[in-house]
Amino acid sequence: MNASAKPERTRLSAEDWEDAALKLIADQGVGALAVEALARQLGVTKGSFYWHFRTREALLQAALERWEQYGEREVISQIEAMPDPRARLPELFRRVAHEIAPHRVYAALLKALDHPQVVPVMARVSQRRMEFLTNIYREAGLAPDEALNRARLTYAAYVGFLQLNFTLGLPRISHEEFDAYVEHMIKTLTPG
Amino acid sequence: MNASAKPERTRLSAEDWEDAALKLIADQGVGALAVEALARQLGVTKGSFYWHFRTREALLQAALERWEQYGEREVISQIEAMPDPRARLPELFRRVAHEIAPHRVYAALLKALDHPQVVPVMARVSQRRMEFLTNIYREAGLAPDEALNRARLTYAAYVGFLQLNFTLGLPRISHEEFDAYVEHMIKTLTPG
DNA sequence: GGCAATCCATACTCGTCCGTATGGTTACTG
DNA sequence: CAGTAACCATACGGACGAGTATGGATTGCC
Numbered sequence: 001m002n003a004s005a006k007p008e009r010t011r012l013s014a015e016d017w018e019d020a021a022l023k024l025i026a027d028q029g030v031g032a033l034a035v036e037a038l039a040r041q042l043g044v045t046k047g048s049f050y051w052h053f054r055t056r057e058a059l060l061q062a063a064l065e066r067w068e069q070y071g072e073r074e075v076i077s078q079i080e081a082m083p084d085p086r087a088r089l090p091e092l093f094r095r096v097a098h099e100i101a102p103h104r105v106y107a108a109l110l111k112a113l114d115h116p117q118v119v120p121v122m123a124r125v126s127q128r129r130m131e132f133l134t135n136i137y138r139e140a141g142l143a144p145d146e147a148l149n150r151a152r153l154t155y156a157a158y159v160g161f162l163q164l165n166f167t168l169g170l171p172r173i174s175h176e177e178f179d180a181y182v183e184h185m186i187k188t189l190t191p192g
Numbered sequence: 193m194n195a196s197a198k199p200e201r202t203r204l205s206a207e208d209w210e211d212a213a214l215k216l217i218a219d220q221g222v223g224a225l226a227v228e229a230l231a232r233q234l235g236v237t238k239g240s241f242y243w244h245f246r247t248r249e250a251l252l253q254a255a256l257e258r259w260e261q262y263g264e265r266e267v268i269s270q271i272e273a274m275p276d277p278r279a280r281l282p283e284l285f286r287r288v289a290h291e292i293a294p295h296r297v298y299a300a301l302l303k304a305l306d307h308p309q310v311v312p313v314m315a316r317v318s319q320r321r322m323e324f325l326t327n328i329y330r331e332a333g334l335a336p337d338e339a340l341n342r343a344r345l346t347y348a349a350y351v352g353f354l355q356l357n358f359t360l361g362l363p364r365i366s367h368e369e370f371d372a373y374v375e376h377m378i379k380t381l382t383p384g
Numbered sequence: 385g386g387c388a389a390t391c392c393a394t395a396c397t398c399g400t401c402c403g404t405a406t407g408g409t410t411a412c413t414g
Numbered sequence: 415c416a417g418t419a420a421c422c423a424t425a426c427g428g429a430c431g432a433g434t435a436t437g438g439a440t441t442g443c444c
Contacts, residue, residue, distance in 0.1 A: 011410080011421060029306045031223060034401065046403085047422045056402070111303040113359040114221045122360055149376035157345055160352030167305040168314055184341035188380065203391060203440080226431065238433085239392045248432065 012042060014052045014062065021063040026104040030112035033060060057117070064121045067105055072125070076132055085139035089190045092136070096158065097182045100166065107162040130155050142191050154189050204234060206244045206254065213255040218296040222304035225252060249309070256313045259297055264317070268324055277331035281382045284328070288350065289374045292358065299354040322347050334383050346381050 020042055024033055035049045035056050042048075053059045075095060082088050096103075106125070112118045130151050137147035165173070173181070212234055216225055227241045227248050234240075245251045267287060274280050288295070298317070304310045322343050329339035357365070365373070 031306070035403090036401065044421095045423055047424075049422095050403070051421060054403095110355055111305060113303060113355065114223070119360060126356065126360065145372065146376065149373050150380065152373055153349055153377055153380060156352030156356060157349045158352065159355050160348030160350065163302055163305065163351050163355065164318065164348060168311060168318065180337065181341050181344055184338065185345055188342065188345060227433090228431070236391090237393055239394075241392095242433070243391060 012044065012048060012052070015066075016042070017049065017052055017059060018063045018066045021059055022067055022105055025063070025108050029108050030060070030115055030118065035059070060117055064109075064118060068121050068125060071102065071105060072128070073102060079136070085136070086141075086190075086192065088136050089140060090186045093182060093186050093189075097178075103162060104166075107167055110159065110162065111167065126155070137191070140191050150189065150191075157185065157189070204236065204240060204244070207258075208234070209241065209244055209251060210255045210258045213251055214259055214297055217255070217300050221300050222252070222307055222310065227251070252309055256301075256310060260313050260317060263294070263297065264320070265294060271328070277328070278333075278382075278384065280328050281332060282378045285374060285378050285381075289370070295354060296358075299359055302351065302354065303359065318347070329383070332383050342381065342383075349377065349381070 017038065020038055021033060024038060024041070033056070035046055039045050039049055049059075053062070075092075079088050079092050079095075082091065109118050109122055113122065133151035133154055134147050137150050138144060142150060209230065212230055213225060216230060216233070225248070227238055231237050231241055241251075245254070267284075271280050271284050271287075274283065301310050301314055305314065325343035325346055326339050329342050330336060334342060
């Protein structure tokens with residue numbers, strides 16, 4: 001019942017700090033990323049931190065890069081492996097809608113877009129996802145420009161949903177209502 | 193060529209501070225709302241501030257309430273005055289898409305949803321707008337639950353667009369492209 | 385023109401957080 | 415079992431921002 005989630009650890013690595021940083025970002029946002037707070041949470045002091053990282057900024061950078069690398073799930077490859085292109089969109093929507101945990105860091109980063117360090121990361125990640133979405137729409141039968149615009153619309157709806165629902169807790173939607181919303185979204189945004 | 197935007201002002205009122213606060217929030221976010229910075233921008237010192245407000249928190253509160261009252265444009269009443277219900281949605285979309293300035297505070301507040309003071313304000317404002325949207329969709333012919341879900345989707349797309357485009361500068365979209373996107377959005381999200 | 389009330393400046397205190405300096409402790413290695 | 419490298423604690427310096435104290439300036443009013 002220590003302050004740390006993993007109480008029995010003797011020595012830490014840089015990766016441990018990065019993971020802890022991402023967890024803290026997901027919980028309280030980028031602004032709450034303070035080295036003394038992190039150290040307390042890990043059961044050590046600042047002395048440890050400044051051995052692994054030159055500065056707080058360096059930790060943020062490392063954590064972001066780590067997230068960008070490993071955070072991009074294999075969802076993409078799994079979806080692309082599906083034989084029927086028209087079946088990919090509904091599957092993608094339902095998947096994303098029901099896996100909330102992996103999106104918490106993205107939602108937190110979305111609120112830190114004034115921070116110079118997160119902007120390029122978010123730009124790259126969002127760009128890749130949008131291109132992926134655009135491809136799916138093209139393979140589902142949309143013309144190139146239509147596919148691009150539909151991808152923009154879909155991704156904007158995704159981002160907005162993140163903000164409105166588990167950052168703001170807007171209309172405390174029930175499970176059944178939520179499922180109905182997802183199906184409505186599929187019906188509205190899927191061609192055909 | 194002073195530091196202040198309006199150099200020739202002798203005495204300030206509480207409303208002046210609130211307006212300046214909202215301007216600063218729109219420009220640099222809620223986190224940048226510091227009293228000394230604000231004072232510099234207004235050409236005075238902290239001594240002035242603490243006469244008008246008991247604390248920084250009080251200023252934020254007052255500014256948010258001011259924004260909630262006067263920020264809700266008369267767009268709503270203008271749209272509702274339109275005779276043809278089916279013509280309201282395209283008009284609303286085009287309007288919102290081309291008036292960027294009034295949405296800058298909303299976008300900034302969207303990034304401050306971890307702050308306890310902004311959450312209730314944003315909840316109320318977003319709720320009202322969603323209800324407004326839901327009504328329009330119903331009047332355009334959608335069934336009640338369909339109208340609600342479509343309103344959710346539309347509003348999420350709006351919120352997401354704010355984040356992706358003038359917070360992140362995502363794909364530096366051109367004017368023509370943007371107009372095409374808006375029309376695509378109208379075609380996709382408008383019933384019939 | 386004098387007197388309050390209003391408004392603002394200056395000069396502090398205090399807490400927080402980043403970063404540094406330095407010495408101690410644990411683990412690895414020959 | 416040394417000795418060296420990796421890891422961590424303690425203590426400090428300094429920047430920055432909120433809030434307080436107090437006196438000065440300005441405005442409106444009688």
